[in-house]
Amino acid sequence: DSGVTQTPKHLITATGQRVTLRCSPRSGDLSVYWYQQSLDQGLQFLIQYYNGEERAKGNILERFSAQQFPDLHSELNLSSLELGDSALYFCASSVGGGRQSSGNTIYFGEGSWLTVV
Amino acid sequence: QKEVEQDPGPLSVPEGAIVSLNCTYSNSAFQYFMWYRQYSRKGPELLMYTYSSGNKEDGRFTAQVDKSSKYISLFIRDSQPSDSATYLCAMSAPGTNAGKSTFGDGTTLTVKP
Numbered sequence: 001d002s003g004v005t006q007t008p009k010h011l012i013t014a015t016g017q018r019v020t021l022r023c024s025p026r027s028g029d030l031s032v033y034w035y036q037q038s039l040d041q042g043l044q045f046l047i048q049y050y051n052g053e054e055r056a057k058g059n060i061l062e063r064f065s066a067q068q069f070p071d072l073h074s075e076l077n078l079s080s081l082e083l084g085d086s087a088l089y090f091c092a093s094s095v096g097g098g099r100q101s102s103g104n105t106i107y108f109g110e111g112s113w114l115t116v117v
Numbered sequence: 118q119k120e121v122e123q124d125p126g127p128l129s130v131p132e133g134a135i136v137s138l139n140c141t142y143s144n145s146a147f148q149y150f151m152w153y154r155q156y157s158r159k160g161p162e163l164l165m166y167t168y169s170s171g172n173k174e175d176g177r178f179t180a181q182v183d184k185s186s187k188y189i190s191l192f193i194r195d196s197q198p199s200d201s202a203t204y205l206c207a208m209s210a211p212g213t214n215a216g217k218s219t220f221g222d223g224t225t226l227t228v229k230p
């Protein structure tokens with residue numbers, strides 16, 4: 001158990017709908033990262049928040065948004081859903097928020113399976 | 118062409134075999150190299166972390182980086198059924214945010230008892 005908690009574990013929704021994925025980072029971790037993993041795209045970095053502020057952005061669509069709250073939990077909002085958004089969405093957390101180092105290990109949650117029908 | 122290419126597999130080996138997992142990359146700025154293990158229906162977990170070139174050993178696992186060839190490998194000795202998982206390589210350049218590593222697509226390994 002990595003200590004990163006994600007809900008819901010599974011979600012089925014229709015095209016055009018909006019969903020919210022929730023993540024609680026490990027105790028003491030200030031950074032939260034969101035990733036999308038699909039069969040054809042692999043693991044793609046979406047966005048990172050550090051202590052409530054956006055720190056880095058990756059291949060996140062404009063239909064997607066995220067935020068990190070004062071208690072450090074984070075939510076990823078996916079709107080106007082399309083069939084191609086079906087994927088496994090991972091949240092990860094780390095203590096630091098900066099550059100790569102051996103001390104800045106990223107811990108992944110178990111993911112939220114999203115199926116858009 | 119992707120920045121990181123990983124042997125797609127799948128790979129099936131008998132218990133006790135030596136396994137070699139490989140990735141090639143095109144970005145010469147990459148200095149940090151990681152291997153993640155992902156069990157079915159679980160999130161990736163960091164297995165090995167290497168900075169720059171050379172070898173790093175941790176128990177049955179050895180990570181090798183050859184920057185001149187832009188090639189990295191993960192060797193698993195005395196493979197066990199519990200090693201059955203998908204292995205992802207990941208890498209990043211200095212100054213890059215830790216979370217923005219570029220991942221390979223993964224190689225699925227099955228170790229048969």
